[in-house]
Amino acid sequence: MPSLPSHEQQYTSNEAFYRTLNDIESEQYDWFIIIHFYTILHYADAFCAKNNNGHIKFGNHKEREQHLRSLVDRKHYMMYLQLKEVSRLVRYDAKYIGNQARNHWLNAYKELYQPLRSFFTNSLS
Numbered sequence: 001m002p003s004l005p006s007h008e009q010q011y012t013s014n015e016a017f018y019r020t021l022n023d024i025e026s027e028q029y030d031w032f033i034i035i036h037f038y039t040i041l042h043y044a045d046a047f048c049a050k051n052n053n054g055h056i057k058f059g060n061h062k063e064r065e066q067h068l069r070s071l072v073d074r075k076h077y078m079m080y081l082q083l084k085e086v087s088r089l090v091r092y093d094a095k096y097i098g099n100q101a102r103n104h105w106l107n108a109y110k111e112l113y114q115p116l117r118s119f120f121t122n123s124l125s
Contacts, residue, residue, distance in 0.1 A: 007042045032106075037086070043124070048064070048068060048071065051071055083113065
């Protein structure tokens with residue numbers, strides 16, 4: 001079972017990685033959003049592990065979502081699902097969308113990422 005420290009190491013590693021990618025937000029916004037979603041995913045896994053004696057393992061996203069839903073308030077749960085959906089959309093549809101949609105997805109990401117990061121950071125400390 002992945003442990004709390006392994007999830008903490010992964011979200012820390014993801015954050016270090018995207019800090020090195022100076023202009024990726026404007027050039028490769030799809031990867032920028034995807035990296036941030038997977039960082040939040042590891043924050044969520046760390047949070048779930050912390051609330052499960054330090055260990056947790058999910059077979060898929062659905063299992064993770066069900067467990068997370070039982071632990072967090074509705075607002076943060078819905079934000080997590082929205083960020084997941086934004087990540088999915090840009091992962092598969094980024095090459096088909098124009099600047100207006102690109103700006104929409106970047107704004108959506110910005111409204112979701114930092115509040116989720118703050119929530120999980122505060123919950124893990």
